[in-house]
Amino acid sequence: MLEPSTLPARPLGPGAAAWYVSSDLRFLLVAIRTLVLQVAHPMVGAAVAEHSVYKTNPYARLWRTAMSVIRQVFGGFRTAEEGQRLLELHQDISGVDGQGRRYSAMNPAAYVWVHASLFDAWRLFLRDYGPGLTAIQEDQLFDEWRRVGLLIGCQDRLLPRSVAEFDAYFVDMLTSLENNAVVQDLLYHGPKAPPFIPQVALDVVSRPLLWLQRSFVAETLPGDLAARFGLQKTRRTARHARALGRFSHLLGWVPGVLRRSPLALLAMWRTGRDPRIAPEPSRYP
Secondary structure, X not given: OOOHHHOOOOOOOOOOHHHHHHHEHHHHHHHHHHHHHHHOOHHHHHHHHXXXXXXXXXXXXXXXXXXXXXXXXXXXXXXXXXXXXXXXXXXXXXXXXXXOOEEEOOOHHHHHHHHHHHHHXXXXXXXXXXXXXXXXXXXXXXXXXXXXXXXXXXXXXXXOOXXXXXXXXXXXXXXXXXXXXXXXXXXXXXXXXXXOOOHHHHHHHHHHHHHHHHHHHXXXXXXXXXXHOOOOOOHHHHHHHHHHHHHHHHHOOOOHHHHEOHHHHHHHHHHHOOOOOOOOOOOOO
């Protein structure tokens, strides 16, 4: 295990805003939107289309993704080890996309973009679908996001150094995102059914959920980007997005321990026991 003197940043500890948001099961509300933004990056989309098993084995892929996020956010000193694992896992993922452009999962800018979508998701959830976000809390959240980025191997020179710099970077990156087959697949197709459930039954259940999902994505993205993905903002999509927001705020009255992911709670308990992990200077409610 890496020791403090060899780490590029201080790991997150108890009281972290990122611990709060990433452990809340309501955060799943923004999950597909985040994935859409990630795979809309030309290199990320090409790598996922040609190398991921998200279509053939979606549940195993979802589990591995969830466990990776748990290790990144709640892993303490193990966060850097998870970053090293991710870099080794992606080093052989490369090729040429359908337009003849070379791609590599080890491209530093693409790697940072995937991590950048996480801060955007954290902030969106806390600000609009969670308990709110003050300027001080936003700065704390950004500092935590940047520290995690350094621990998992993002290049320091490519990571924004302030919220204002992040916002400018994010707006600029949105102009480079593309509609592609993976984006459309996430928006319009449900997962492959497990062996014990008929595919037609899962499709029936997925259809209204996919519509709500598209409404949420359309309403929470800039209009030009939503249109690029073939989505339209209408009174109906706005109504559905507002309903999801009200439902999320209503769930906020549920006791925190019941809203937390069990995996996250276990990881938080383990890391919180490490005497080397100092609590964050301020706590999210």
